[in-house]
Amino acid sequence: MVRKLEKWRLRIGAALVTLGLLLNGYRPAAAQEVPTTLIEDFQGWFQLITQGTISGPLKGYFELQPRFRDDIGALDRILIRPAVYFNVSPTSTLWFGLAIVPAFQTNGTFTETRFWQQFQNVAKAGDLLITNRSRLEERLVPNTDGTSIRLRHLLRLEYPFDAAKLWSLIVADEIFFNLNDVRSLPAGLDQNRAFAGFGNRLTPALKLEFGYMANFVNRPELPDRLNHNLVVTLLYNFDAR
Template sequence: MKTASQKIFLAAALALAPVNMAAADDFQLWTAVAANGPVEEDGRFLVWFDGHARFRDDAGDLGVSILRPGVGWRLNRDLSLWAGYARVVSRQENAADVEENRLWQQATYGVGDVLGGSVTGRSRLEQRFIDGGGDTGWRVRQLLRYSRPLTGTPLSAVVSNETFIAFNDTDWGAASGYDQSRNFVGINYKATDHLAVESGYMLNHIRRDNAADAFNHVVSVSLNLSL
């Protein structure tokens, strides 16, 4: 007999699974390391860093690398405000790499407790600058994440959605409106009080104006350090 936690996890996996696997454009592997938290124990001043290596073409080639540092301020237990910079390099098969600089601002917050787990959110605003482009792309990203501990284990079932909306068209190809979404289901393993490993499946849908939309099937693995 399945436990309540197993039933929730199975239902989430089925809900996030792509309807038509034949529509997949690519299998990818996304890896990440992240660290964030207060500079001093129980302090209000916060630091943030995440780095990414994303492999495309059946996980055979490095496609995207990201370095994203930032700082923040904890307003209270449930709300923190952040700002930072990101360097993003997207490698192209038959063209020069696309090099992008971003400024970003975000709020991270607790939403509430649901079905024995917790819902958290992250609202991020980005200003995107592409080398060789003259326009600044404005984009908002909304993340909602549900995590439920699996009783008697250091594991938690995790489900999340992040949706990207662009505010404007640019001369380097960004189009206003819905940009992409990332739907994730996986397991978080809490190795210590400060270190966790999270892995699972992500369906990444990308809107394309002049071609068929992309559906990337991603194995996602991240190492997360809480300061």
């Protein structure tokens, strides 16, 4: 049953990511014809992640992610994202998590709360590491009139390119869809994130990743956004010590 679920999830995920790439390429092109319909910004996203076994099959995850906007000149928001997860097959895990997201805007601070569930599959084809991740989020967003349900799917490819396999090339794409209508968050495409960068295994337990992300944000009632993001991640896996 798990294998059948993985097979169909991989097919659906690939289709969603392909659609996301097409949409991510189409919208900015249209914006070049009407420049006022697209707002661009350079941002910095910095992630600190730790994960590993809590007890028996149960594993824990914690992420702290400050994001800076306005050419990395102002704090935009902080993501505080804990979770627990466990294996449902040798290559797949099931996750349950929470996210608390205070956003620092010019007119005040607003905090979003998310509950999320995730199914993740990590497979290898030779030295190529293929990650498919499907996440469902129930979002309690200030100034809306209900709970926004969002589906997001990530496809990530990582390939080592040095003899010691300490350095790797990483490319990824993640597409987001709102599944229901709430005020200011209509159903349909929410955003798409396309990433290219590098990974460096500093120690068996510590890994550094960095690169560029093109983050297209669809805003039906406002000008769309294209954020050019510097993304830096430091990940510590205490199972690998």
